Amino acid sequence: MEAALWRGDQLGSPVSDVESTGFPALDAVLPGGGWPSAALTEVLVSQFSIVEFRLLAPTIGALTARGRTVALVGPALRPHMPGLRHHGVDDRYVVWVDVDAPRDRLWSTEQLIKAGSCGAVIAWLPLVRAEQVRRLQVLASHCRGPVFLCRPESAGRDSSAAPLRVAVRVQTDWQIEVQVLKRKGSPLEESLPLLSMPGGLDTIMTPRLRHPSRLVTVEPSHAVDSPVAAAERKPDPVLEPSRS
Secondary structure (H helix, E strand, C coil), X not given: XXXXXXXXXXXXXXXXXXXXXXXXXXXXXXXXXXXXXXXXXXXXXXCXXXXXXXXXXXXXXXXXXXXXXXXXXXXXXXCCHHHHHCCCCCHHHEEEECCCCHHHHHHHHHHHHHHCCCCEEEEECCCCCHHHHHHHHHHHCXXXXXXXEEEEHHHHHCCCCCCEEXXXXXXXXXXXXEEEEECCCCCCCCCEEEECCCCCHHHCCCCCCCCHHHHCCCCCCCCCCCHHHHHHCXXXXXXXCXXX
């Protein structure tokens, strides 16, 4: 019963141990310099399995390289291990818990957190209530590593007991945009663009393709041409019919 109790002072305790995000710019704005251990971090996305692995893969790789187990609870899609290996992820230390029902996802997440033996727990919980998040935060205080809850972006409008909340979106030129919605301390107004190329592409990507936005050209529209410009345009002998 003690684990079911939530104590307000647990949310205000200082960050004592962290795991690096793998992105120096993001570490610099997070309390303690990384993902907090023994605490919840909410990762809010618009569509599951599109961007969250690009954000968390460096941390998963660092943990598994040290022989720490990372548990994945109910990801929307089967984890693509060949791509994760390019981020240094050792799949011998990755546990995939394949569950679909919201109740089973929550129960599996709670049991893994209670065990306290994982280097990190990453759970996809699209349907979770505020009191359940509060309970997970209390349980996470006994976990050795960080606990991540992947939730819909729309959940950012609701209050949460998680001390750290970030929203992640895909941007152009192989970047992701991270917005820190909640952290201990002063709020962060600006979002962070981070280079996050999918695993393996960085070794084969040409300099030209590293900036795909530069390859997009906007064709000029003739619908807003001025009368002078229209008069000066010469007819194309191939496209325009002969008047003879």
